[in-house]
Amino acid sequence: MVLKPFVDALPVPRVLKPKDKNRDRTYYEVEMREFFHKFHRDLPPTKVWGYEGQIPGPTFEVDQFEKVHVLWKNKLPDKHILPVDRTLHGCGEHDPEVRTVVHLHGANVEPESDGYPDAWFTQDFEKCGPRFFRKVYKYDNFQEPTTLWYHDHAIGITRLNVYAGLAGLYIIRNEHERLLNLPSGVYEIPLVIQDKSFNPDGSLFYPSTVDVQNPPPDFPDVSVTPGFTGNTIVVNGKAWPYLEVERRKYRFRILNASNQRFYRLSLDSGQQFIQIGSDGGLMQRPVKLDEIIIAPSERVDVVVDFSGQKTGCKINLVNTARTPFDFGEPPDPLTTGLIMQFRVIERTSEDTSTVPEFLTKIKRYNEDDAYRMRDITLDVTNDMYNRLLFLLNNRDYYGGITEEPGVDEVEIWRFVNPGLAFHPMHVHQVQFQVLDRIPFDVNEYVATGRIRYTGEPEDPPANERGWKDTVQCAPGHVTRIIAKFGPFTGRYVYHCHILEHEDHDMMRPFDVVAKLDPCNRKKCDCRGK
Numbered sequence: 001m002v003l004k005p006f007v008d009a010l011p012v013p014r015v016l017k018p019k020d021k022n023r024d025r026t027y028y029e030v031e032m033r034e035f036f037h038k039f040h041r042d043l044p045p046t047k048v049w050g051y052e053g054q055i056p057g058p059t060f061e062v063d064q065f066e067k068v069h070v071l072w073k074n075k076l077p078d079k080h081i082l083p084v085d086r087t088l089h090g091c092g093e094h095d096p097e098v099r100t101v102v103h104l105h106g107a108n109v110e111p112e113s114d115g116y117p118d119a120w121f122t123q124d125f126e127k128c129g130p131r132f133f134r135k136v137y138k139y140d141n142f143q144e145p146t147t148l149w150y151h152d153h154a155i156g157i158t159r160l161n162v163y164a165g166l167a168g169l170y171i172i173r174n175e176h177e178r179l180l181n182l183p184s185g186v187y188e189i190p191l192v193i194q195d196k197s198f199n200p201d202g203s204l205f206y207p208s209t210v211d212v213q214n215p216p217p218d219f220p221d222v223s224v225t226p227g228f229t230g231n232t233i234v235v236n237g238k239a240w241p242y243l244e245v246e247r248r249k250y251r252f253r254i255l256n257a258s259n260q261r262f263y264r265l266s267l268d269s270g271q272q273f274i275q276i277g278s279d280g281g282l283m284q285r286p287v288k289l290d291e292i293i294i295a296p297s298e299r300v301d302v303v304v305d306f307s308g309q310k311t312g313c314k315i316n317l318v319n320t321a322r323t324p325f326d327f328g329e330p331p332d333p334l335t336t337g338l339i340m341q342f343r344v345i346e347r348t349s350e351d352t353s354t355v356p357e358f359l360t361k362i363k364r365y366n367e368d369d370a371y372r373m374r375d376i377t378l379d380v381t382n383d384m385y386n387r388l389l390f391l392l393n394n395r396d397y398y399g400g401i402t403e404e405p406g407v408d409e410v411e412i413w414r415f416v417n418p419g420l421a422f423h424p425m426h427v428h429q430v431q432f433q434v435l436d437r438i439p440f441d442v443n444e445y446v447a448t449g450r451i452r453y454t455g456e457p458e459d460p461p462a463n464e465r466g467w468k469d470t471v472q473c474a475p476g477h478v479t480r481i482i483a484k485f486g487p488f489t490g491r492y493v494y495h496c497h498i499l500e501h502e503d504h505d506m507m508r509p510f511d512v513v514a515k516l517d518p519c520n521r522k523k524c525d526c527r528g529k
Helices: 158-164 173-180 442-448 500-502
Strands: 028-039 046-051 057-065 068-074 102-105 137-139 146-152 167-173 188-198 232-235 242-246 249-256 262-265 272-280 279-289 292-294 299-305 316-319 337-346 370-382 388-392 408-415 425-427 433-439 470-473 477-484 490-496 505-512
Touching: 028 057, 046 057, 046 158, 046 188, 046 279, 102 232, 137 242, 137 272, 146 299, 158 500, 167 188, 167 249, 232 337, 232 442, 292 299, 370 425, 388 490, 408 425, 425 477, 470 477, 490 500
Parallel strands: 028 068, 057 167, 188 249, 242 337, 370 408
Antiparallel strands: 028 046, 068 137, 102 146, 146 167, 188 232, 249 299, 262 292, 262 316, 272 279, 272 299, 316 337, 370 388, 408 477, 425 470, 425 490, 433 477, 490 505
């Protein structure tokens, strides 16, 4: 079935109301349920999973430093609606088919509330995972006002659970941001972008097999893919929706919640985006951009000014990114090249909102303050079934702890990518800063393991100079980030946020440890291997 774009209005996820609120905490309860959802006027209702029975889930709106407690309830059935691959870690024949654990992406929280992949739980809480299980998660929100998102993070099935619908936004606000007089209220709109495919009966399509050269005799029927992209672009739960916009400024909080697909966004009217924020909060100054590249799990906070457009005109938000990014097939301009449409109408009241030239102060980390530099290699090989396998430092998920940053210590991590594809690398617990990307000789590295730079460091573009929790690691480059770990100790993970890569071993645990005696913990530039 060929779906006609721009026939459904853009929905805006409702704001979640707390069950209880007092001086000490704000308490929420959120259920994960199975239900039917209409993605498009011409599609039958689709069986999906979602938080509080909606796609995307309801939006949390909280204040900086507000102590938020959330009881996440798994009310899902025992049978998954998508094909589970029993060959993946955590998905053995004795593991429950349906498992969930919620990760608040980009939040600085204690490990018990981080959504550790093994801390899954089922509808029967007695069947919980082996580590870090807690019914009520605590989010203290002692970080900059920003757009975070919550999504499932269960070991081995994250790609399926998120694709099924388990994702939503979490917005932190403070008084400083309110005083900036940015577009607000009905003129501040979240855009959660995903791609999906549908079977003729309207059900979600997700591949159950993958083509493998020379598969072994025991090759399984159900198999993880190297990456999944759908043929239908969905925004806030609707395929190619439209939004009526007045001739004034709007603020859009954009999340790429797709499994694999990158987007290169632009407006076919030729007008610019004014980016004011990234993953971890407001940038120091706004940046004007003709296009924005957004990887899976990244967020961009932008203002678009429609005041110069004529009433009645239609403006398409389009995508020109190839998949895999940025060497694969170009998008179809009639389907995956379209995101949504803006329809300009008359302004109903005066627009008094502004975009200040200065937004907030960002304290830059100093490289000289780093205690350690670590190399994290992004490796590709084949698994026992001859499927593509992506690894970090040539270790799988259960390959032991090799990174142990100390509380309040600054570290530089170098992501070394000798492959062909971009990988969006996400580090839990911290918001970091991107230092640079440096080209290196891939052939020499593959032959000898030595890194020989072939060019000067490339500074991050202006819209990557704020706080980040996910970084695009370009092929043939060493991407350097700098972060301060803490204040909590315990176990977290870092991983590629292409969900098929994450589920198939491109994820590693790390421990944040108590700070040792300074006499015994000296600065070094070792590679942490």
